[in-house]
Amino acid sequence: MDRLTEMEAFATVVDQGGFTDAARKMGISxxxxxxxxxxxxxxxxxxxxxxxxxxxxxxxxxxxxxxxxRHVLNDAGEADAMVNAMQSEPNGLLRISVATDFGVKHLSPVLAGFLHQFPEIQINMVLNNRYVELISEGFDLALRVGDLEDSTLRARKLATTSKRMIAAPSYLEKFGHPKRIDDLSDHKLLHYSNQSSGNLWKITAPSGEKRQVRTGGWLTVNDGQSLLNAAKTGLGIAYLPSFLFEDALGRGDVVEVLPDLPYDDLGIYAVYPPGRFTQPKVRAFIDFLVREFSAEKQAMSA
Structure with missing residues (x-):
């Protein structure tokens, strides 16, 4: 007789407490x-x-x-479900969390292409500037920029951006150009309140040493676009990923501060809950983003 069927019959008898109920459960005599x-x-x-x-x-x-x-039977059931799921067309509701800055500038413009390619998927994109708890808050995946705080999640790197200091020419004309990292203590540094390091900037010195600079200025905010706007109006120096300020830099609204410092690279990741296999809708979306953002990597890291 088939070994797995024997196991299933025995386990079902134990689960149901008898042969009659086990037979009814299995659909056999x-x-x-x-x-x-x-x-x-x-x-x-x-x-x-x-x-x-x-x-x-x-x-x-x-x-x-x-x-x-029971472990063997559960594994066998999961294996069958995995094969069925991987062969099925991606469908259903895909709930995504993404930082407002990145979502507006880079994710929103590509969603139409994805949804035309996978018409059975519906997307609910939530823009916020905090690290959501994917499982407890019901998200299928999140896009995150920078160091990953939760090592239990699965992650796939999509692209890289660089983090740099920028300010308006009007600010530098009024308060002067810092020449070295130590000079930053005499300047108004615009603070991003959701930063995991608190009110500190971590900057790479020309020697490769990691320096910490305490921030303090006229404005603290939890949104990168707002920090960019503040920098453009001359409120201080901001330390932002390049995908946020590249257009403003090209127009001359802002200029780089301490441009000779090494660039601090930040990874851009898709993160999703751990599991033995990835849902087709999640896998399809991540594969799509890898293709889309590979064409944008040059701009993101410029």
């Missing part, structure tokens, strides 16, 4: 269930069930075998 269990006991050379006229219960060795058999 009671005698067939009994034959499967008897064949399993004969092959193992051990009695797995205590049988009385009123009830059926596992023996001590049967209970130990049940625990392992």
């Amino acid at each position: 009671k005698s067939a269930v009994s034959k499967h269990v008897s064949s399993l006991e004969a092959r193992l050379g051990a009695r797995l069930l205590n049988r009385t006229t009123r009830r059926v219960s596992p023996t001590e060795i049967g209970l130990a075998y049940y625990d392992r058999a």
Whole structure:
């Protein structure tokens, strides 16, 4: 007899508490269930069930075998579900979390191309500037820029951007151009309040040493676009990823501060909950972003 079917019959008898209910659950006859269990006991050379006229219960060795058999059966069920899912067309609701800055500038413009390619998927994109709890808050994936804080999530790198200091020419004319990192302590540094490092900038010195600079200025805000706007109006120096300020830099609204410092690179990642296989809708979206953002990597890291 088939070993997996024997396991299933035995485990179902234990789950249901008897042969009659197990037969009903499996959709086969009671005698067939009994034959499967008897064949399993004969092959193992051990009695797995205590049988009385009123009830059926596992023996001590049967209970130990049940625990392992249930794991095997669950794994087999997951394997079948994985194959079915991977062969199915991506569909259903895809719930995404993304920082407002990146979502507006880089994600929103490519969504139409994805949805035309996968018309059975619906997207709910939530723009916010905090790290959401993917599983507890019901998100399928998130796009994140910079160091990943939660190592339990799966991640795929999409692109790289660089982080640099910028300010308006009017600010530098009024307060002067810093010549070295130590000079920043005499300037108004615009602070991003959602930064994991607190009110510190971590800057790479020409020697490669990581320096920390305490920020303090006229404005603290949890939105990168707002920091850029503040920098453009001359409120201070901002330290931002290049995808945010590249257009303003090209127009001359801002200029780089300490441009000779090494660039600090930031990874752009798609993160999603751990699991034995990735849902087709999530896999399709991530593959799409990899293709889309590979064409933009030059601009993001410029």
